[in-house]
Amino acid sequence: MIFYPRFVPGLAISSYLIGDDQSGAAVVIDPPRDVDDFIEFAREHDLHIEYIIETHVHADFVSGSRELKARLNNQPQIYCSAYGATDWTQSFADRHVSADDTLSLGKLRFEFRHVPGHTPEHIAILLFDESRSEDTPWCMFTGDFLFVGGVGRPDLLGEAEQQKLAHQLYESVFTRMDNLPDFLEIFPAHGAGSLCGKAIGSRRSSTLGFERRFSSVLQKQDEEPWIEDLLQDMPLSPPYFSRMKQINKEGPAIIGPELPGQKRWSAKEVAERQCEDCLILDVRSKEAFAAAHIPDSINIPAGSNLPTWAGWVLPYDQPILLVVDQPSQVKDVVTNLLRVGFDDIQGYLEGGINAWETSGLPLEMLETISVRDLHHKLRQQHPLTVLDVRTEREWDAGHIKGALHIHGGALQERFEEIPQEQPVAVVCGSGYRASIASSFIRRAGFTDVANVLGGMSAWKAADLPLNV
Numbered sequence: 001m002i003f004y005p006r007f008v009p010g011l012a013i014s015s016y017l018i019g020d021d022q023s024g025a026a027v028v029i030d031p032p033r034d035v036d037d038f039i040e041f042a043r044e045h046d047l048h049i050e051y052i053i054e055t056h057v058h059a060d061f062v063s064g065s066r067e068l069k070a071r072l073n074n075q076p077q078i079y080c081s082a083y084g085a086t087d088w089t090q091s092f093a094d095r096h097v098s099a100d101d102t103l104s105l106g107k108l109r110f111e112f113r114h115v116p117g118h119t120p121e122h123i124a125i126l127l128f129d130e131s132r133s134e135d136t137p138w139c140m141f142t143g144d145f146l147f148v149g150g151v152g153r154p155d156l157l158g159e160a161e162q163q164k165l166a167h168q169l170y171e172s173v174f175t176r177m178d179n180l181p182d183f184l185e186i187f188p189a190h191g192a193g194s195l196c197g198k199a200i201g202s203r204r205s206s207t208l209g210f211e212r213r214f215s216s217v218l219q220k221q222d223e224e225p226w227i228e229d230l231l232q233d234m235p236l237s238p239p240y241f242s243r244m245k246q247i248n249k250e251g252p253a254i255i256g257p258e259l260p261g262q263k264r265w266s267a268k269e270v271a272e273r274q275c276e277d278c279l280i281l282d283v284r285s286k287e288a289f290a291a292a293h294i295p296d297s298i299n300i301p302a303g304s305n306l307p308t309w310a311g312w313v314l315p316y317d318q319p320i321l322l323v324v325d326q327p328s329q330v331k332d333v334v335t336n337l338l339r340v341g342f343d344d345i346q347g348y349l350e351g352g353i354n355a356w357e358t359s360g361l362p363l364e365m366l367e368t369i370s371v372r373d374l375h376h377k378l379r380q381q382h383p384l385t386v387l388d389v390r391t392e393r394e395w396d397a398g399h400i401k402g403a404l405h406i407h408g409g410a411l412q413e414r415f416e417e418i419p420q421e422q423p424v425a426v427v428c429g430s431g432y433r434a435s436i437a438s439s440f441i442r443r444a445g446f447t448d449v450a451n452v453l454g455g456m457s458a459w460k461a462a463d464l465p466l467n468v
Contacts, residue, residue: 001108001129004041005187007204008032010304011061011339012193014204016141018127019047020106027051027105028076029125029141030189031064033252034335035071051103053079053110055143055189056122057088059156059241060196061307062341063248066092070254079103083114084121092251097123107131115145115176117169118152118196120161139185140208145172147188149201151217151230156196156237156245166227174220182209195241195308198234233393236407240311240340247341255343261334263347265321267359270294275321275346279314282323283333284353286435290366290451292353297323299366299439301432302333309436311340312409322348366438367450371459374425374452378402383422389437390428390456398466400427400459408433415444423448430455 002019017038019026026047028038042049049072052065065078082089082096089096097103103110109128116122122145126137144152151173154165185207192202212218217230265275280297282289283306289299300309302324314320320342324330330348337345349355357363369377377384378400386400389408399405406414408428418424424446426434434451441449452458460466 002026002045002047004038005204006037007191008339010193010336011307012191012200013061014187014189014191015064016187017041017047017049018105018108019045020108023106024048025050025105027053027103027108027110028068029053030055030058030143031068033062033064033067033255033338035064035068038068039071049076050105051079052076053103053125054081054090054093055125055141055145056081056119057084057090057245057248058144058189059245059248060190060194060238060311061339062244062252066251067254071257081112081114081121081123083116083123084119088119088121088249090249090251109134111137113140113176115142115172117154117165117172118144119157120165120168122152122172136181137184139187140180141187141189143189144196145169145188146186146211147190147194147197147200148186148203148206148211149215150197150199152197153230153234153237155231155234156241162231163227166230167223169230170223170226173218177208180208182207182212184208186211195235195237198230235391235393236409238308238312238409240316243316243341244311252341253343255338259331259334259338260343261320261322261330261337261345261347264327264350265347266350267355267361270321270349270356271359271361275319277318278321278346279318280323280349281310281314281320282353282439283329284323284325286431286451288325288353289435289439290368292357292363292365293439294323294353294356295362295364296443297439298443299435301435302329302336304336305432306333307336307340309408309433310337310342313412313436313440314342316341319344319346321346323353324348325352364442366435366442367448368453369425369450370453371462371464374400374427375459375462375464385419385422385424386452387418387424387426387437387441388428388456389426389433394429394456396468398456398460398468400456401465401467403427408437411437411440412444415441418446420446423450425450425452427452427459428455430457
């Protein structure tokens with residue numbers, strides 16, 4: 001057997017290729033939209049991908065099943081759950097599978113188990129290596145049903161479905177896995193950092209027995225308190241999740257081998273609005289953005305967190321034009337945006353911000369302030385709004401006295417809560433999220449805005465006072 005796990009940081013996506021080394025046939029489970037790695041791995045190991053399996057309709061990223069099939073001349077068969085009824089049946093599947101179905105590749109056998117709760121249609125996939133045992137599974141691909149240290153959240157489909165899904169999840173955890181052995185290895189679809197669960201562990205695999213013993217959510221108790229504990233302190237879910245659900249149910253558009261966003265736009269073309277209705281997304285560092293940027297541009301620094309925050313805050317109905325440090329960044333940035341469904345990427349500013357500067361076009365700067373200067377201003381009772389854009393859990397762990405707390409992902413819905421008549425100092429954990437928030441606040445018409453350098457990490461390191 002050939003086993004290739006692939007992990008995408010930021011969105012914390014885990015997907016898998018499993019190949020039979022005798023027949024050369026392979027299966028891919030829960031692929032994201034960028035599928036080149038699987039194609040290259042299969043080619044290098046003389047494998048041909050015959051099947052693609054989805055454990056459920058994903059909420060946090062665009063599924064790559066259709067993309068992978070198209071890139072392989074439509075030869076692989078896509079298997080999806082048969083349990084979704086009309087609401088969550090993925091019509092693009094070649095086959096809808098249930099617990100009565102199996103899939104065999106040489107000595108490898110895949111069986112399916114319905115484990116609803118995170119979503120109604122969710123399946124887990126048991127893998128048997130018949131060269132070792134025909135009766136005992138080697139591992140289980142758990143999708144978003146069971147994570148290392150947690151289970152999938154049941155609250156993503158809204159209040160009306162939450163209680164029903166929570167009940168189903170309880171049954172899946174404590175009844176539907178009863179006959180599975182402790183030594184069974186589990187491989188989930190996400191690791192730490194994903195918003196599809198609460199407090200997911202940093203390890204990317206585990207055993208069922210270890211989780212039964214040490215995962216608090218797998219400790220048996222009555223259903224009502226178990227559900228109450230599960231839902232307590234659940235992180236806010238991004239609004240783009242509902243969009244991803246719909247896209248993945250219907251089947252996402254196929255991108256093909258040529259990435260969008262490769263067109264180069266001159267500073268003059270951008271200034272003359274030849275990229276009609278384009279939102280300018282500046283992916284340079286927060287420091288570079290603060291020093292100089294195009295008016296009304298939005299800053300989300302490049303890196304693994306870009307797709308998550310793009311999904312949180314960017315509109316899906318506007319084309320995007322990029323400002324990058326180097327053209328070599330464009331491929332990674334575009335790939336990250338495609339992962340969360342931003343398909344309309346028009347290109348990038350040729351020559352970057354330097355080309356804009358040397359063309360004599362208008363520039364803006366974002367003020368920055370140190371934590372000590374902020375503390376001094378607050379002690380001197382300068383009129384100032386400290387806007388904390390961290391999560392609820394971070395806020396509860398300690399914040400600046402008198403600060404206004406609005407989660408960065410909800411900021412655009414709550415601009416009216418920010419006083420316009422006084423300066424705004426935006427703080428997060430380190431300055432990354434504050435730069436995103438500051439760019440939106442400036443775009444909304446606030447003129448006196450500053451990013452707090454180092455954020456609450458610097459505030460704590462300077463031993464400045466905290467409210468808890």
